[in-house]
Amino acid sequence: MRAGIITIGNEILKGKTVNTNAAEIGRILYFSGYEIYRGLVVPDIESEIRWAFRSLVGLCNVIVSSGGLGPTFDDITVESFAHEFNIPLELNRETYDNIMKRTLERGLEMTKEREKMALVPSGSKIIKNPVGSAPGIEFVIDNSKIFILPGIPKEMRSMMESIGQEIKLNDSFYFEDSIIVKGIYEASLAPSIKKIMDKYGGSVYIKSHPSLYDNNKSVIEIEVSAKGINLDEAKMIVKSAINDIVEEIHNLREIFKE
Amino acid sequence: MRAGIITIGNEILKGKTVNTNAAEIGRILYFSGYEIYRGLVVPDIESEIRWAFRSLVGLCNVIVSSGGLGPTFDDITVESFAHEFNIPLELNRETYDNIMKRTLERGLEMTKEREKMALVPSGSKIIKNPVGSAPGIEFVIDNSKIFILPGIPKEMRSMMESIGQEIKLNDSFYFEDSIIVKGIYEASLAPSIKKIMDKYGGSVYIKSHPSLYDNNKSVIEIEVSAKGINLDEAKMIVKSAINDIVEEIHNLREIFKE
Numbered sequence: 001m002r003a004g005i006i007t008i009g010n011e012i013l014k015g016k017t018v019n020t021n022a023a024e025i026g027r028i029l030y031f032s033g034y035e036i037y038r039g040l041v042v043p044d045i046e047s048e049i050r051w052a053f054r055s056l057v058g059l060c061n062v063i064v065s066s067g068g069l070g071p072t073f074d075d076i077t078v079e080s081f082a083h084e085f086n087i088p089l090e091l092n093r094e095t096y097d098n099i100m101k102r103t104l105e106r107g108l109e110m111t112k113e114r115e116k117m118a119l120v121p122s123g124s125k126i127i128k129n130p131v132g133s134a135p136g137i138e139f140v141i142d143n144s145k146i147f148i149l150p151g152i153p154k155e156m157r158s159m160m161e162s163i164g165q166e167i168k169l170n171d172s173f174y175f176e177d178s179i180i181v182k183g184i185y186e187a188s189l190a191p192s193i194k195k196i197m198d199k200y201g202g203s204v205y206i207k208s209h210p211s212l213y214d215n216n217k218s219v220i221e222i223e224v225s226a227k228g229i230n231l232d233e234a235k236m237i238v239k240s241a242i243n244d245i246v247e248e249i250h251n252l253r254e255i256f257k258e
Numbered sequence: 259m260r261a262g263i264i265t266i267g268n269e270i271l272k273g274k275t276v277n278t279n280a281a282e283i284g285r286i287l288y289f290s291g292y293e294i295y296r297g298l299v300v301p302d303i304e305s306e307i308r309w310a311f312r313s314l315v316g317l318c319n320v321i322v323s324s325g326g327l328g329p330t331f332d333d334i335t336v337e338s339f340a341h342e343f344n345i346p347l348e349l350n351r352e353t354y355d356n357i358m359k360r361t362l363e364r365g366l367e368m369t370k371e372r373e374k375m376a377l378v379p380s381g382s383k384i385i386k387n388p389v390g391s392a393p394g395i396e397f398v399i400d401n402s403k404i405f406i407l408p409g410i411p412k413e414m415r416s417m418m419e420s421i422g423q424e425i426k427l428n429d430s431f432y433f434e435d436s437i438i439v440k441g442i443y444e445a446s447l448a449p450s451i452k453k454i455m456d457k458y459g460g461s462v463y464i465k466s467h468p469s470l471y472d473n474n475k476s477v478i479e480i481e482v483s484a485k486g487i488n489l490d491e492a493k494m495i496v497k498s499a500i501n502d503i504v505e506e507i508h509n510l511r512e513i514f515k516e
Contacts, residue, residue, distance in 0.1 A: 005271075005299075011465065013263075013294035015285030016481070019277050022299070027273030036271035038306065039299030041263075041280070048296065055313075071445035072466055073452045106443070113448040133445070152468060185364070187329035187391070190371040194331045207269065208330055210410060223274070 001169055003034035004060035006052045007041045008067035008077050009151055021066045021156055028164040033172025033227075034062060044068060049080035057085075057144045062167055064160070067151030069134035071113040077148060078120065078137065085141055087121040095126060095135050102133060127159050175234035176225035179242055183217045184252055186210045192248040193222070196241060203227065204241045259427055261292035262318035264310045265299045266325035266335050267409055279324045279414055286422040291430025291485075292320060302326060307338035315343075315402045320425055322418070325409030327392035329371035335406060336377065336395065343399055345379040353384060353393050360391060385417050433492035434483035437500055441475045442510055444468045450506040451480070454499060461485065462499045 005025050011017045019041065026036050037060055042048040049068070056063045068077030082089050096118035103110055117134040120126065127136030127147070132155040137148040147163055149156045181189070186208050193206045209221040224241050228234030263283050269275045277299065284294050295318055300306040307326070314321045326335030340347050354376035361368055375392040378384065385394030385405070390413040395406040405421055407414045439447070444466050451464050467479040482499050486492030 007297075010294075010463075011467065011481075012281075013284050013297055014288035015281035015283070015294075017467075018281045019297075023270075023273035023276045025273070026271050030272035035301075036268075036273075037301065039265075039271055039277075041297030041299075043293075043295065070466075070468065072448045073455075074465065103445075108443065108446060111445060111449070114445045117445075185366065187361075187369060187372045187375075188366060190330045191369070197331075205268075207332065208328075209269065209275075210328070223269075 001034050001062070002037040002060045003029040003062040003064070004037055004056035005029070005039045006049075006056065006063065006065035007039070007151075008044065008049055008052075008065060009041075010043045010074075012041050012067075013043055021151065021153060024153070024157065025064050025066065025160055028160055029062065029064065029167075031174060032164050032167055033169030033174065034167075044074040044076060046076055046080040046083070049077055050084040053081055053084055053146070057141050057146070060144060062145050062147070064147045064149065064163070066149045066156045069117065069136075069148070069150045071111075071117055071133075075116075081139075081146075081148060082121040085121075087123065087139075089119045090122045091115075092118050092120045092124075092126055092135070095120070098135075099133050127163070129155055130158050131155050171229070173228050173231045173234045174225060175228070175231060175238050176223060177238050177242060178221050178223040179245065181220045181222060181249055184220070184249060185218045186220055188252055189220065189222070189249075192245070192252065196244045196248065199244070200226075200237065200241060204237055206241065206245070259292050259320070259430075260295040260318045261287040261320040261322070262295055262314035263287070263297045264307075264314065264321065264323035265297070265409075266302065266307055266310075266323060267299075268301045268332075270299050270325075271301055279409065279411060282411070282415065283322050283324065283418055286418055287320065287322065287425075289432060290422045290425055291427030291432065292425075302332040302334060304334055304338045304341070307335055308342040311339055311342055311404070315399050315404070318402060320403050320405070322405045322407065322421070324407045324414045327375065327394075327406070327408045329369075329375055329391075333374075336379065339397075339404075339406060340379040343379075345381065345397075347377045348380045349373075350376050350378045350382075350384055350393070353378070356393075357391050385421075387413055388416050389413050429487070431486050431489045431492045432483060433486070433489060433496050434481060435496050435500060436479050436481040437503065439478045439480060439507055442478070442507060443476045444478055446510055447478065447480070447507070450503070450510065454502045454506065457502070458484075458495065458499060462495055464499065464503070 005022050040052045042052045068075045125138040129135050136159045139146045204226045207223045226234050226237035298310045300310045326333045383396040387393050394417045397404045462484045465481045484492045484495035
């Protein structure tokens with residue numbers, strides 16, 4: 001089962017804000033059993049927001065967007081999504097009442113900008129926002145379940161935890177672990193990693209991350225992940241593959257004297 | 259002029275690694291005068307890497323990818339790119355010699371995994387890698403200038419600085435500044451922001467970022483950016499727009515007693 005992630009906002013594209021939302025959403029979807037297939041970042045431009053949803057609907061079983069649900073002129077995610085799929089917008093009464101209540105409590109007036117946050121595509125399921133005004137939206141098109149969430153991390157996070165539970169795949173138990181290897185280069189390790197992955201016939205994924213140098217010696221993190229019919233099986237496969245890697249590294253050290 | 263950013267790697271999609279590369283690349287492209295139009299993150303899968311390049315070539319004047327240039331089996335960016343645009347791969351002699359030199363200095367053997375890093379699309383310009391083995395690649399297709407960079411941040415960064423200089427648009431001087439506003443809600447500010455942007459007829463971009471709460475009071479960063487024929491003009495426009503915002507906020511405080 002595939003998942004896609006959309007992040008909406010100029011501030012992400014131009015690097016003012018680092019895209020931690022996509023990372024948090026990706027992690028939750030991954031541990032719910034999904035293959036994360038594409039991550040798209042688009043500006044606050046209707047044609048691009050429409051392109052992003054169009055590129056994932058039909059291809060991904062779950063799609064999560066964040067950003068563009070606020071009250072300002074450039075918060076246009078919901079209307080862009082609705083236009084793309086020809087869905088009429090309608091005022092969600094409960095959301096409107098919540099926004100009205102928050103507004104009056106603060107001694108403010110209801111404005112069309114506040115009202116906008118209560119407009120949702122007809123047929124949406126509303127995801128309550130316990131820490132802000134704009135609700136999240138759940139919508140199904142074909143085989144794609146779409147979640148449209150706010151961009152403010154605290155608000156996104158408050159919704160994403162429960163979504164992860166809701167969409168969790170029961171047949172997917174992932175486990176991952178990693179080991180740190182010093183003094184052997186990634187290119188020396190590459191054939192061994194391929195050999196071990198072949199041995200497990202696709203049930204194990206091994207990736208090396210050469211990120212650090214310590215006194216000019218190569219330091220590589222080798223990440224091993226596996227999927228099992230339960231968590232114990234996934235753990236067992238990972239442990240076995242790590243043992244194989246350790247043995248290979250022992251042999252490599254003999255050969256290369258690294 | 260538009261720019262697009264591609265990040266390649268499963269570790270980004272599943273949130274193991276936060277996509278700081280895209281943010282750093284976006285920032286440099288933005289300050290070189292480009293509109294950052296799309297950011298794509300794809301896994302180490304040939305069809306998806308091909309899709310990413312295909313989605314940006316022709317649409318963006320500059321395309322920068324990072325990731326997938328290393329020696330392991332899943333580093334397939336260069337060959338995927340070459341397959342998509344029917345470009346033969348050829349051994350780049352200077353790169354091969356550099357890799358051979360690094361390999362021999364370390365008392366290691368040349369392997370096909372190391373050799374792979376010297377294979378480049380025919381017609382590429384090589385971008386030297388002062389801190390690693392795999393070179394960067396510069397290639398032009400139609401009106402798109404494409405830069406294919408390694409994913410290791412230190413290596414990407416060493417190439418990106420000079421690329422930013424190379425592609426800088428002379429007619430684009432950007433300036434941005436921001437102010438912090440406490441105790442007024444984003445929805446109250448929204449009409450004022452729209453009014454001021456209209457006043458400047460598109461030469462100023464104003465975006466509010468409601469990111470913090472201080473003692474339950476709303477705290478908003480208002481970011482103002484402008485483009486000018488020189489830096490002084492851009493600065494002057496931003497300063498003038500910020501003065502307008504400060505005046506509007508003064509009026510709002512009178513009305514809402516926020």
